[in-house]
Amino acid sequence: MVSNGTVEKQAPGAAPGQLEAAFGRPLALASLSIHADDYTNTHPAVAPPMHVSTTFRYPRNPDELVPWSEADPDDFESFYIYSREKSPTSTRYEAILTSLLGGPAISYASGLAAFHAMMVFLNPRRVAIGGGYHGCHGILRILHKLNGLETVELEDDAALARLRPGDVIHVETPLNPTGEARDLEFYRRRADELGCWLTVDATFAPPPLLEPFRWGADIVMHSGTKYFGGHSDMLSGVLAVNPRWAASRTVPGQGKKEDEGGAEESKLTWVQQLREERLLLGGVMGSLEGWLGVRSLRTLELRVQRQSQNAQRLVRWLADEQARGEGVVAELVHRVQHASLQPEAADEGSWLARQMPNGHGPVFALWLATEQLARRLPSKLRLFHHATSLGGVESLVEWRAMSDSTVDRRLIRVSVGVEAWEDLRDDLLQGFQALKEDAGDR
Template identity: 50%
Template sequence: MSPNADSHSQSTLCVHADDPLNTLPASADGEITDVAPALHVSTTYRFNKDPEKLVEAKDCDLFTNRDTHIYSRETTPNTTRLEAILSSICGGRALCYSSGLSATFAAYTYLKPKKVSIGGGYHGTHGVLSIQHRLTGVTKIPLDCPAEDLSPGDVIHIETPFNPTGEAYDLQYYADKAHSRGAFLVVDSTFGPPGLQDPFKHGADLVMHSGTKYFGGHSDLLCGVLVASPQREDWFKGLWMDRMDLGSVMGNMESWLTVRSLRTLELRVTRQSRNADKIVDWLDKGMNDSSIDDDEGKAASDVSLIKPHVTKLYHASLQARDPSNAWLPIQMPNGYGPVFALHLATPEMARRFPSYLELFHHATSLGGVESLVEWRAMSDETIDRRLVRFSIGVEDVEDLIEDIRGALRKLEAWNKEQERGQK
């Protein structure tokens, strides 16, 4: 029996959903015996040696009767494996692209909405929409626009959890709003990979991921993914044809690396998310004095470190504490994601803080096994300059907390020096 989503859990599918591809093409026969998939680098593939078995292009249905790869802008062994695994864990047919933004571009090229209702979120997505505006005249309207402003074929674009704060949006609410007007819900689920949330359960029509983040998971590849909902099977075919002509396919090496990475997706993401929840909880207690009675006075000193420096904290786990957000634990039943953000008291503190950390790399991006921190003003000119974004990795959470403690101590010392200098 082939592993499938009805009989196997996500962690099993990540390791076995591509098992049925362990066969050679019909032209060669037999079984591939490699346990670790081979890396195929060819751009072109030999046709069948038997002239009787050649299927002419005019008789070839790309989606049903092809038994071989032809040219790597169409399919390759590595991307086919990757798409088999992603389709099984994402709950719809998946297509891979050369990057997250090329997937977003492909989505809007195919859907061609007249209006896109969108909030803030990743600035690159807005860059894609301004190119689309040049091409098609599409306009952006606010996320909280009245439903009446949407027409059939328009799109509500939701990024959840949301870059850079890691806060979440209620998908079902926006799905209902879009569908009430014949519009579609497109979800950028980069911050909530499979295992943390399934946007199709909450009405999404098309799901996009920057696979560069959690699917890759090791900060060493670019990847974009689109998944059409099972109700939009026809979109899959259209997107597939568009991708062949746009040429925005994933490279062989990157696809092979992503298959390698997906084997551990669940282990990585659940641990990273649990680590983030713990760090956010620790910071929140420090901001609100509630750990003051802890043992050995350590918690009290944490309060004196955190409270004067951290002025705001953002993460879906904090939103989930509010009873009016009862939808959130339903949408994200296994954790609230490894990314969160905070404000330090001044932009100058936010500029210095990342350099005081030892374990966290000061770098943009997220989703890798290593923890990253970013003074967000480095890559987003629209953002509050006090904002620092964290992407939590798989390290021991107590080591990460100790690292943040150490950095806050250095910030405190720097701040005192500044105050002394001003006297």
């Protein structure tokens, strides 16, 4: 805090709970994106500062010195020591995400660092996992090497029955790379029957598209590199804890303790345990990333709504062209996959309509007729960049074989940006036409 009377009088602003009290109701997502961190302001500057310091001065008064081991873990936001524990810029990013996700949020260096931290914390013996992002399977292979962790197939109900209390059901929804959604209520019921934790990778459906806590997730993870960053310029991962567990002091991984008589208790809450493990694993975000993250979250809802609507329109256009059965799209595109094409999307009472009432994710997949066509399409496009990753304001396509050896080599993943959808449609159309002309020349 700057010790200048004027400055102190102007800062800080109200915390989310105080804002709710002042308005007599919760604020909307768009307002929270701008104001949920007001209470962290320590300066009258409207734009947030970027603190790059790795270390923080201890109080000058010897009587105020509290050794770290004796510090109050509930006093998280005022006690800064070393940036591997936390820094003011990442605290601000987490303050906004806590409001937007509906549970205490903890940031990490990348989405995979967050997934790793979640598995280390929950410490299951078995994880049920389906298709989806191949990197998460890679982490589970490392854990198998370290402690024999087993994986079982999520979409095979007989395999799910092999899970035991303390194991994890991990659901990625919508799925990478197809954008298809999965039913969280179904997996919550299975998790309850089996005594398992339900973890949800909701990277492809950031707010306002999906509220995983509402449908029973125990921990939600995101690759913040995607929609939270939103500009293809920062790596970040996020875990958010269901408020039901935030203050719990159990030590998960109780499957391991079955023979020894059940779960242990910690002096730290779940959120504090996760923070302590992050300090030791060292996977914190950098300050620049925290600052970029804050800047990007301000426009999260605007971007995501636009991207979701653009994707929906492009998918509809492609599906209609296919259904027409003639023309270049019908000739070259064999399949289109996206949550909006799942049969449940047309049924207003379905789980999909309930769980994703504000639109589907902005990523979808195309199968071209041959591998050669899929390899060549990106070079014919003028607006879509050919690159991996997703979630940025610019539209991308990826011949997915470039970065994922497990997929069909005819697959193109499309990450839709915020451009005008008609321009994106026309770019795809001229790309397909150019591909067809090439094929005719050969």
